[in-house]
Amino acid sequence: METEKQNAIVEVDLRRGPWTVEEDLILTNYISKHGEGRWNTLAKCAGGIKRLKRTGKSCRLRWLNYLRPDVRRGNITAEEQLLILELHSRWGNRWSKIAQHLPGRTDNEIKNFWRTRMQKHANQQCMPPLLERIRTVVDSSRAVMGVHTASASSSGRNGFSSSSATSNYGDHLDLKDMASTLEEEGWPEFPAHGCEGSMLGFWEFSAVGPNMYA
DNA sequence: AACGAGGTCAACCGCGCGTCG
DNA sequence: GCGACGCGCGGTTGACCTCGT
Numbered sequence: 085m086e087t088e089k090q091n092a093i094v095e096v097d098l099r100r101g102p103w104t105v106e107e108d109l110i111l112t113n114y115i116s117k118h119g120e121g122r123w124n125t126l127a128k129c130a131g132g133i134k135r136l137k138r139t140g141k142s143c144r145l146r147w148l149n150y151l152r153p154d155v156r157r158g159n160i161t162a163e164e165q166l167l168i169l170e171l172h173s174r175w176g177n178r179w180s181k182i183a184q185h186l187p188g189r190t191d192n193e194i195k196n197f198w199r200t201r202m203q204k205h206a207n208q209q210c211m212p213p214l215l216e217r218i219r220t221v222v223d224s225s226r227a228v229m230g231v232h233t234a235s236a237s238s239s240g241r242n243g244f245s246s247s248s249a250t251s252n253y254g255d256h257l258d259l260k261d262m263a264s265t266l267e268e269e270g271w272p273e274f275p276a277h278g279c280e281g282s283m284l285g286f287w288e289f290s291a292v293g294p295n296m297y298a
Numbered sequence: 299a300a301c302g303a304g305g306t307c308a309a310c311c312g313c314g315c316g317t318c319g
Numbered sequence: 320g321c322g323a324c325g326c327g328c329g330g331t332t333g334a335c336c337t338c339g340t
Contacts, residue, residue, distance in 0.1 A: 101309075101334090102309075102334085103309090122325070123325075123326070139310095141325095145309065146309085149308075149309085150308075177328095177329065178328090179328075179329065180329085191327095193307085195329075195330085196306070196307055197307095199330095200305065
């Protein structure tokens with residue numbers, strides 16, 4: 085009973101909502117001195133007397149998604165979009181797994197990106213053929229680079245070795261080239277498949293889009 | 299200029315898993 | 320083996336922004 089009361093007091097004491105500059109500073113300073121460690125401990129200790137009135141969870145989220153020095157901000161590039169597209173086709177909504185292959189991008193950012201921009205264009209009609217073509221281009225790139233694709237037979241449904249394609253994906257694959265190849269092939273002009281709007285939307289926010297329609 | 303609709307994104311919530319005592 | 324705790328993940332929410340009318 086008494087502990088419930090205490091918990092209630094602690095709950096009331098906790099801050100929620102957007103982080104202030106001061107809170108960011110407290111958290112950043114604490115982590116730079118002590119490292120990440122246990123988030124709940126961190127939440128209790130950081131800031132001394134003016135301690136962070138945040139849950140460990142909240143601190144972790146703020147640090148990972150926003151304050152971490154290696155977090156990349158700004159638009160998702162065409163190459164990153166292709167990578168997200170391919171990885172999502174393979175793993176579905178495994179955002180943290182996908183994020184591991186996009187240095188500096190967070191799972192939250194990728195998740196938001198997908199939900200707000202990709203999902204609405206990812207209709208069943210036009211994505212599968214594009215994905216198929218992406219896979220073909222990827223496979224030929226890897227073959228050119230001497231990457232052994234035979235091992236991919238042990239792989240998932242699309243012919244990529246999940247181990248090599250995941251851990252070495254970025255090493256072997258020049259996604260910029262792939263984006264260019266697809267652009268040259270006129271993939272944005274998918275209207276023949278009856279999904280003009282979708283593909284236009286898909287490329288519009290990528291770097292390769294507008295001139296295709298000039 | 300005012301308003302509403304739609305888009306974006308930071309943050310929260312709940313669940314499940316791993317670890318520890 | 321079991322319960323408590325901490326953490327990570329995916330889903331969802333809501334505030335803010337932008338754009339069209």
